[in-house]
Amino acid sequence: MNGAQAIAAVALVSVATALFSAYGLRPGKATSDFYVASRAVSPFRNASAIGGEYLSAASFLGIAGLVLAYGADMLWIGVGYTAGYLVLLAFVAAPLRRSGAYTVPDFAEARLESLQVRRLTALLVVLTGWLYLLPQLQGAGLTLRTVTGAPVWVGPVIVTAVVMVTVASGGMRSVTFVQAFQYWLKLTALAVPVIFLLLAWRADGAPWPSAQAPPQFRETTTVSVQQAVRVAVAEPVTVKVRGSLDGHALADATVRLGTGEHRLSEGTQVVFPAGADVPHAVGREPLEGNEWSQPLAATDHPVYATYSLLLATLLGTMGLPHVIVRFYTNPDGAAARRTTWVVLWLLGAFYVLPPVYGALGRMYAPELLMTGRTDAAVLVLPTQLVGGTAGALLGTLVTAGAFAAFLSTASGLTVSVAGVLGQELEHIRAHVRARLLRRGTLAARPRRGRTRRRPRDDGRGDVLWLRLAGVVAASVPCVLSLAAVARPAADVVVLAFAVAASSFSPLMLLGIWWRGLTPQGAVAGLLAGGGATLAAVVLTIVGYRLNGWPGILLSRPAAWSVPLGFAVMIGTSLLTRGSVPPGATRILVRLHAPESLVLPLKDVVPDEHGRTGEPPHT
Structure with missing residues (x-):
């Protein structure tokens, strides 16, 4: 798309x-x-x-x-x-x-x-x-x-x-x-x-995640990093990097990622070989194998x-x-x-x-x-x-x-x-x-009619x-x-x-x-x-x-x-x-x-002071 x-x-x-x-x-x-x-x-x-x-x-x-x-x-x-x-x-x-x-x-x-x-x-x-x-x-x-x-x-x-x-x-x-x-x-x-x-x-043979291995790349995959991230690598893997890895600018360089944490900057692209374990974002360790x-x-x-x-x-x-x-x-x-x-x-x-x-x-x-x-x-x-x-x-x-x-x-x-x-x-x-x-x-404004004003019908x-x-x-x-x-x-x-x-x-x-x-x-x-x-x-x-x-x-x-x-x-x-x-029983x-069994309900609407008042009697 x-x-x-x-x-x-x-x-x-x-x-x-x-x-x-x-x-x-x-x-x-x-x-x-x-x-x-x-x-x-x-x-x-x-x-x-x-x-x-x-x-x-x-x-x-x-x-x-x-x-x-x-x-x-x-x-x-x-x-x-x-x-x-x-x-x-x-x-x-x-x-x-x-x-x-x-x-x-x-x-x-x-x-x-x-x-x-x-x-x-x-x-x-x-x-x-x-x-x-x-x-x-x-x-x-x-x-x-x-x-x-x-x-x-x-x-x-x-x-x-x-x-x-x-x-x-x-x-x-x-x-x-x-x-x-x-x-x-x-x-x-x-x-x-x-x-x-x-x-x-189904056409791909209906594969299912391995019950033993961690998540892996099924084929050669290019990962585009859209936001800077720290990743944890469990098994060393050789990858191709374009961008910034651990603070070093690289241009289509072949690098071996060792075990541990690595920093990838925004816009970096990393190419992983098929069968490689997928590193995970630090702090978001996924489940592996049967546990998943x-x-x-x-x-x-x-x-x-x-x-x-x-x-x-x-x-x-x-x-x-x-x-x-x-x-x-x-x-x-x-x-x-x-x-x-x-x-x-x-x-x-x-x-x-x-x-x-x-x-x-x-x-x-x-x-x-x-x-x-x-x-x-x-x-x-x-x-x-x-x-x-x-x-x-x-x-x-x-x-x-x-x-x-x-x-x-x-x-x-x-x-x-x-x-x-x-x-x-x-x-x-x-x-x-x-x-x-x-x-x-x-100065108080003069009122007409009741002292408690209901909301205006137009409500503007x-x-x-x-x-x-x-x-x-x-x-x-x-x-x-x-x-x-x-x-x-x-x-x-x-x-x-x-x-x-x-x-x-x-x-x-x-x-x-x-x-x-x-x-x-x-x-x-x-x-x-x-x-x-x-x-x-x-x-x-x-x-x-x-x-x-x-x-x-x-x-x-x-x-x-x-x-x-x-x-x-x-x-x-x-x-x-x-x-x-005192009105608990009534409400x-x-x-x-x-x-x-009760009188028709009226809306509990705010008065001119923003208060809703008590509900009508049953």
Whole structure:
């Protein structure tokens, strides 16, 4: 696939995204359109949109890359991502829809009647959203770098620009149309090429990775280093180098790489002979031989790591803000359940495909283990395995699907973060205005009618704030993605899931199912579970490494941080049981009673001070 084809694929996806955004904008421009698409999204369209935003760079590229390097243990990631919706279906989907809230902080304030809980929840929503956005933007840079040779900053900038237009144009209404289209594009972009890849693999004699030897080059292979990397060589090998090796400039020189570490600069090309062992990027040692194809072999403590990964993905799905907000767009609780049921089928169909790319990449693209760019397996396989015009066309389709993955997930995350930022900015503005009024600096404006003003039907002033918040929500992670060291997309996303599982999951489950939850308990649990996990995540992302149990506890925190969050939240609530909100019983009845037994629900919408107030009486 040449650069022109890749650019055409990216341009088509971007234009289609803009057109669907415009189509979604047509019905209205009110605040409820921006937040929750006026709660009028059908279950199938909503399920497609959930699939579109949920299947991120970690799903489209990352799982295949992790399977390529670490084998069977990485299959649990797709299982956890999908099964997380079973937990949503059983415990959260319908009650959350009945809450009538716009965002997770809205739900927290309405349930616990505490502004402190709301602000802490909002902070965690923003941090989790930005953490999840990092691999999407870095994956976009990797994709364009792989298929066009463009600088790594181009991908994040393009994705950020398109997402800003999508979110600012119409918020959730526009994003819904975009993401529903992008789910089917992503499924097609993986399903069609995999048919040709399996046919080519079968025609090649259906080879399988050796059960004894480490990954090897099946034929003479030229490896192009697109980013500077340090590689570890296990067995000495004679290669031809053009570029910079260990700080020495070489021009088609024959060199013998000795055992140990070597530095390769950006733009260097290394030609390896057939049958040579593949060096691996330092710090990303892949599994070898039988260990690759057997479960519970990827880490020093595989049982703990596996259960921690499953706990993070199962409960993290429930706590992801951009997933949770989707259930507010359904007309009622029954529609929310139907949406979740359809999502399970859509995700199950998708997650069958990435492991196939990972296994084929182990044999036909082992050089990715050397450059550390294992996430690129999905992008390079059509050209390397199929070849010719067909391979170029399939590669173009995969590139389009990958870019759709970045755009859809980034759009969902940005609109959820923008919704929270917009409301909190309104809180700050109202607080400043109230202080100025008290001091007499600002003259009070005359009012007509009720003292508590409902949002304007057109919502233009509020939506302007939300659009500005969307620009901020997209810009900050774009800058961070250019400054942070790139890591495997699926690894970073699992860490984001761990943060959500340790903070929002206890808040949602206890808030929906336990009357005894208090504001003090919620704050303590959010700080203990979410704060401890964020600290572990930051240390992991910046490259702080420990060996043995300390290392695995740091890189896979969910197994200890989730119980910590629940225990602290429950224990503190029991110690402060006198602080149970007076409206707890009323809102719990609303969350659990069928819609036919309560008064028609009204949106829990912000007033002029940015507060959502109490839900209507049942």
